[in-house]
Amino acid sequence: MSYNKPKEKILLAIGVRSLEEYFKKELGEEFHFVGTSTYREGVLKNIEQNAPDIVILREQLQGNERISEIIYDIRMKFPHVRIVFVTGSRNPGDQLLAMLVNMQIFDILAEEKVPAKKIIDLVRNPNQYHHVAHFQPKPIIDEKSKEVVFQAPDTREVVKHVERTIFVERETPQTTPAVEEKEKRSRKSRGLFGTKKENEESEPEKTVEEPIQEDEPVKKGLFGRKQKPVKDVPETPVVDKKALKKQQEEERRREMEHQQQLEKIRAREEAARLEAEELQRQEMLRRQDEDSETQKLKLKAIELQREVELLQKNQEAERFINRELPHHSKQKILTFVGSEHGVGNTQVALNTAIQLSTNGYKTIYIELKERPSTVDYLYQLHRNVNNGLEAALFSLDTNDYSGVDKSITRMKEVIERTNGGDLMLEAYKLFPKNLDFLFFSPSYTESSNEISAGNPQALKELCMHLLFEGGYHYIVLDADVEKSNPYTEIALRFGTHVFYTLTQDVCHIGNSVRQVTELSKSINLVDKLYYVVNKYEDTELDKRAISDWLKTDVRLFVPNAHREFINANYQGVPALLGSRHKELKKSFMEIAQAIEKL
Known part of the structure; x- marks a missing residue:
């Protein structure tokens, strides 16, 4: 090949x-x-x-x-x-x-x-x-x-012969003066590259020498040598050096004019090219400006449409909130606790509170962890607010009920405190207006001093105050995973319903069985304990197998939508408000409906 x-x-x-x-x-x-x-x-x-x-x-x-x-x-x-x-x-x-x-x-x-x-x-x-x-x-x-x-280098410049000519060394033949004179005339008659000039005639070679007449006397030269007879040599034409120089100057002048014309043509071509590029750039900028204006108008139209839709939703929500609730929808304290760290208990509790608020119920979400709040960190709800759950508990001990109201973070007030150019403003507008928040303030959780938040027993009084004086339909308590935490114990003991969050992992399920058995010895969980299986996927350990293991009918399942939670939180909104995952939204609607029927 x-x-x-x-x-x-x-x-x-x-x-x-x-x-x-x-x-x-x-x-x-x-x-x-x-x-x-x-x-x-x-x-x-x-x-x-x-x-x-x-x-x-x-x-x-x-x-x-x-x-x-x-x-x-x-x-x-x-x-x-x-x-x-x-x-x-x-x-x-x-x-x-x-x-x-x-x-x-x-x-x-x-x-x-x-x-x-x-x-x-x-x-x-x-x-x-x-x-x-x-x-x-x-x-x-x-x-x-x-x-x-x-x-200086020892070597001399090496002349490289491009044509591959083979040279054979041989002795240089002895030359006579006549041969030297002939060779000299031959070199003069050659051009620049060794060829014979066209305008000069070459000397005709003599093949046979003319014999010298014997009767003529032998003529001797200046040094006594025999003088050769004068041969008939054709006359060499006389070259006019001035005319030749003038001709060469004329050729150089023409060459320079030709180069100048080429340079002018090249300059005109370059100028035309630059002008065309400039026109193309201006046209591109004009189109970009038009596209930018069109894009701005489209974005403004979309923003106006969103505001109209949001206004309609708020009006519908107001009408929904002001409607008469059915008799079975009595006020409830819902305690959410995780079997272990990382099961997603906070996200389950928060999105359940959002779903209940979306259904028209006045709801408050309370985070009971004595460390920086996850919800506050993700959505920055506590900005420009110095009071928190610790101030509300202290106010109850001093009978300062106005202090309790000042400690609550309300979405309407959050939107009013946020500047128009703040990136979080659009996210805040998606939250239901009838959803409030209460958690330990950053000044309390980040303080190096051991500041007491008051008597944990006051948590029960706080819940009663919020139900009867605050008019809340649901209180969602996000309890710490450590069951020895006093606030977790109060939330489990006095919560009307307890939702135990776990995952499909066999270790979590087995640990949940042991924990619930141990908690039931000191806290009455009969008829108020419900399991929520988070991050559920269809595997051999299905819903029926989980129910058999826990020895109860488990009906609340949240699909495995880990990516949806991350993307929504990155945008500054909970998953229920920022995701289009249909199964995820359906699962929280089922949890809310189950709570309404309790």
Whole structure:
């Protein structure tokens, strides 16, 4: 199977349009040209975009960047790229050329006028180190003083013959003065590259010498040698040097005018390109402005629509709250406690309170943990409020019932205290208006001193005050998982209904059986204990198996929607308000309906 080697890619950075076209014409079948750079500043960007194998770089390329820095960046960032460097006449030992050789760049052409064919030959046949060694000083280390001294290199410039001509050494033939004179005339008649000039006639060669007449006296030269007979040599035409010089100047002038015209054309093309880019940029900015205005109008329309929908919902909620409740919907104290840390008891209790408020019942959520509140941290409800549950319990001990009301966080007051530009304002508007909160204040939980929150027995009096004086239909108590906590004990003892949160994990279920058995020895949980299985999934340990293990009919299940809880909390709202998970919402509706029927 034959394998065709892919063409190497060339990037031109010489800045001469006619020379670029010439290279493409001569090397187009052997190499693939991927681009040109007319300024120094665009060389690195062109290499990064087009990934060439060879870069032909001319020192006279226009631009403000230093050519040495460009070459250094190419070697550091694109070490596989071969650089063909073309510059003017420089002497051996030049710092730039020595730097190039040190950087393993051997394809260097440093002449006053570099023929294009030489560049083409160098692209086809790369240099080796010995071709450019004369550009680099020779370092010599003094073994005694350890000093480094740089001397001129021993080697001379190596002339590389592109054509593979075989030279055979042989003895140089002895030449006669006549042969030397003939050779001299032959060299004069040749042009710049060793070919005979077209406008000059070559001297006809004599194949047979004319015999000398014996009767004529032999003529001797100045030094006594025989004088050769004068041959008929055709006259060489006289060249007018002034006319030739004038013709050369005229050709240079025409070349300069041609270059100037090319530069003007290139400048006009560049100006047209920049003008087109500017028009395109202005058009893009205009479209962006139009799109931005359109987007603003759409967002404003959506915001207005949300406000209308929110107003309608609030009106419906007000009508729902003011309706007459059925007789079986008596006031209740609902205690939620988890079997262990991490079962999601707080989220279950909070979203149950939200669902009850959404159904039209005036509800208050009370967190009984004597540490920074999870709900307060997630939704920042306690901002600009100094009082909390500890102040409410203390106010009951001193019969200051106004202090109890001041300790409650009400959603209407939270919205009024929030600035219009606050990001949490939109989240607060989603909370039901008939849902209130009460938890230990940050000043109490974050204090290093052991401050007493009052008598835990006052929690029962607080609940009675909230039911009869506050007019709440439901009090949701989020108790600590530590059953030895005095507030947890009061909540379990005096709660009208206890909801025990666990997960599907066999360890949690087994631990729940042991804990409930132990709690039942001191607290009467008969007829008021209900299990809530959180993070439920369909497995072999299904609802029936869980009910058999707990020896009771478990009917309250919350699906495993861990991601929904995280995403909603990240947006600053509870999962029930920020999620579209239908099964999740259905589970809390079933919990609320079960509570209403108790």
